Amino acid sequence: MAPxxxxxxxxxxxxxxxxxxxxxxRLRAFRPVRSAAAKGGIDRxxxxxxxxxxxxxxxxxxxxxxxxxxxxxxxxxxxxxxxRLGIAVQRDIILSAGYEAAPDIPADTAACxxxxxxxxxxxxxxxxxxxxxxxxxxSLSDNGELDEAxxxxxxxxxxxxxxxxxxxxxHYNEARNARLGRKESS
Numbered sequence: 506m507a508p509x510x511x512x513x514x515x516x517x518x519x520x521x522x523x524x525x526x527x528x529x530x531r532l533r534a535f536r537p538v539r540s541a542a543a544k545g546g547i548d549r550x551x552x553x554x555x556x557x558x559x560x561x562x563x564x565x566x567x568x569x570x571x572x573x574x575x576x577x578x579x580x581x582x583x584x585x586x587x588x589r590l591g592i593a594v595q596r597d598i599i600l601s602a603g604y605e606a607a608p609d610i611p612a613d614t615a616a617c618x619x620x621x622x623x624x625x626x627x628x629x630x631x632x633x634x635x636x637x638x639x640x641x642x643x644s645l646s647d648n649g650e651l652d653e654a655x656x657x658x659x660x661x662x663x664x665x666x667x668x669x670x671x672x673x674x675x676h677y678n679e680a681r682n683a684r685l686g687r688k689e690s691s
Contacts (some may be wrong), residue, residue: 552652556647557616566622567615569603575673577665581607590618590665594673597630602669613655617662620644625666634670638663 570593579588589605602622608616620641625633633654638659651659 509673518681552613552646552655557613559617560619561612565603565619566603566626567605567619570601574676575669577669579661579665584631588614588618588623588661588665590669592625592669594630594675599625599628599630599633611658613658614661616645617641617655617658618665621662621666630670630673634667636663636666 569589569591572593573591575592575593575639577590578586581587587607587608587610590602591604592602593600602625604618604622606618616657621636624636624640624644624662638656639649641659641662642656643649645651645655645659
């Protein structure tokens with residue numbers, strides 16, 4: 506057999522094996538995961554709807570802080586605010602967090618924003634940055650997981666919280682660099 510054909514055959518074999526491996530990996534990654542309750546035959550609802558409704562009815566964190574140091578905003582196609590999340594910070598500790606939502610925002614999104622605001626309050630910026638959609642889900646559910654329909658709301662709340670913290674850090678670093686620049690020039 507010619508050396509060129511051997512190289513071609515070896516490359517074809519490697520690519521075929523890689524394709525098979527990736528297909529198997531992809532099938533495992535997208536296989537639906539059953540919760541422990543579902544495996545045991547217990548049919549228990551994940552999302553705690555009463556708790557979500559209570560957060561909305563009590564208007565928990567539904568007001569933005571008076572002095573906002575970090576803010577995240579989601580706008581619609583017309584440029585109007587749909588969601589706003591703001592934090593008040595003192596010495597890298599989040600004193601308060603709040604949100605504003607347009608009237609047509611789904612209830613699960615408002616509840617997830619309220620939950621992320623309560624989770625961020627009285628935390629440092631670094632620890633609040635570690636909050637994920639899973640943390641929001643565990644605070645709004647019976648078994649640590651939200652129903653499939655409510656997961657996008659938790660993801661939106663987590664992303665908005667992270668963006669709010671990024672904006673705070675950006676403005677903090679910008680002000681710090683300006684202060685240091687003034688000290689060096691004098």
